[in-house]
Amino acid sequence: MLNIAKYRDGRNMKITLEGRFDTATAPQLETIVRNELDGVETLTFDFEKLEYISSAGLRVLLAAQKIMNKQGKMVVKNVSDEVKEIFEVTGFTDILTLE
């Protein structure tokens, strides 16, 4: 189960994830990434309540990062130690901007 909350303010978008970002739930966020980032220059993810991420979640984050590299910037905030370890072993700490 993944709860997604999104807030759009002009060119800024913030997305808060809560729960598990896995094969079952990744398509929910993928839909947002593919359809709702037009005109967004700063995309901020808040992962404070994200418990789990698998490669299905990483795939969506990579897609979002590629889009934001062309039109602005993307920041990922409040990453837990467990999720951060997944970013570390996959080299995502070098791709993403973690704050």
Place this chain on the structure above:
Amino acid sequence: MTESINDKANELTIEALPENLTAVTEFVDGCLESVDCPLKIQLQIDVALEEIFINIAHYAYQPGKGPATVRVDVSDEPITVTITFIDQGVPYDPLAKDDPDITLPADEREIGGLGIFMTKKLMDDVVYEYKDGSNILRLVKKLH
């Protein structure tokens, strides 16, 4: 001691479909809780089993359907969990692939192979064999 820790061995056979991932994860997590697995290691095991089970669900029996068996064994000193996946689909060794280059920038990165790479990194050992018409893949993880 009257009971061997090996008595906690347990298995689940379920249709290899992506929507059954939750049932497989709950089954394995239940086994891990009974041996006081730390949450951090449980999450690492969840990531690895998701990659393996989803691979089986997507590829083993295409275009048909078939079962996968997931077995959890616990051994002592140090406490080590072995999760074995067995399917009778097409022979496929997921470990045969080259590891992805994880030093490339985002625009050059491709996601293929990342799941198996993560699985190898997060587990202490990953072993594949094809035997008597079955793919057998073992994830081995020490709990402490």
